[in-house]
Amino acid sequence: MSHGTGCAACHLPFQKGRLQAHTFARPADNRCLSCHYGNYVGSDYHGRSEHDYHWEYRTPYAPTGYGPRPYGIEYRDLTPDIHQQRGLVCIACHQDSGHNAKPSVRCASCHDWRPGQPVPPVRTLKADGGLLVLTSRADGRVHPVPPLQHPAHREFGRTVACQVCHAQWGSNDSTTHLLLTHTEDFDPWEELTVQGSSEVESLLSHNLYSDDPERPAAMRDGLTGEVRPGVWLQGFTQRRFEQLLVRRDTDGVIKVFRPILDLRLSLVDADDNPLVDNLTGADNGLRPYTPxxxxxxGLFYRDRFQHLLER
Known part of the structure; x- marks a missing residue:
């Protein structure tokens, strides 16, 4: 466990499963990453993209085995978000508590700000000489906020989402295969014991390598905490980050998409009989998101969405 529950999930520090202090504090990014790791929004802000689950892809290798994995599994160090590089922490924009709260500011709140308008509600922002300036929480450096000047913002500002042009990379795990198995034969999963779940990893490692009696094929329900028969295992057809998936959304705006609901569900009973095999959803599983x-x-920004303008 890398975080507490309730208020402690964000406001109390945990390390290696232990509470480090009883003093409540403003959440730092490592508190956010204790939940928002993996190939989702959160870890990408810090330039982290998970490796494949197979043990041959989980580099870098260390002389004593694999290195520490505080956030799921090993990850690639890609380019962090420019705002993270300038010292903005997660709660600079996500100030309201609760996962249903919308961000306090959007791209245009700062970059399309004009003198005389209220300063966006970011604690380290202030107006100075007709510009917004940001003071980094990381090192105290002051950064002028660049205003929107390129003519593309006037031409496409209402029809193309900001990240279609400005995202440097995006998480595309496609297809996600989910298997609920009641069998206790885990030998086929020996090379995939690390799946970003400490519970699954502990069960597979114990039953594959320990001399102690095997544990039953059961795990906790993520919503109720109740232990239920069966173990959820996961894999991917491929994990990519290089090419953004750009589509037109139902509201007519061109956005970045990800195949987060491109799922295949299967169920195997205790006798290894497939009761459900590769069940799919009603569509391709692509949903818009903000990397x-x-x-x-970049110079060739239009190449990402030009084909959608011609339709």
Whole structure:
């Protein structure tokens, strides 16, 4: 466990499963990452992209085995979001508590700000000489906030989402295969014991390598905490980050998408009989999202969405 529950999940420090202090504090990014790790929004802000689950891909290798894995499994160090590089922590924009709360500010709140308008509600922002300036919480450096100047913002500002041009990379795990198995034969999963779940990893490692009696094929329900028969195992057809998936959303705006609901569900009983095999959803599983990998748009930004303008 890398975090507590309730208020302690964000406001009390945990390390190696132990509470480090009883003093409540403003959440730092490591508290956010204790939940928002993996190939999702959160870890991408810090430039982290998970490796494949197979043990041959979980580099770098260390002389004593694999290195520490405080956030799921090993990850690639890609380019962090430019805002993270400038010292913005997660709660700079996500100030309200609760996962249903919308961000306090959006891209245009700061970058389309004009003198005379209220300063966006970011604690380290202030107006200075007709510009917004940001003081980094990381090192105290002061950064002028660049205003929108490129003519593309006027041309496409209402029809193309910011990250279509400015995202440097995005998480595309496709297809996600989920298997609920009641069998206790875990030998086929020996090379995939690390799946970002400490509970699954502990069960597989114990039953595959320990001389003690095997544990039953059961795990906790993530919503109720009740232990239920069966173990959820996971794998992917491929894990990629290089190419952004750009589509037109139902509201007409061109956005970045990810195949987060491109799922295949299967169920195997205790006798290894498949009761459900590769059940799919009603569509391709693509859903719009906002990659937190912001950077310069680049010279060929239109190439990402030009094909959608011609339709």
């Amino acid at each position: 937190h990998t912001t950077g310069p748009a």
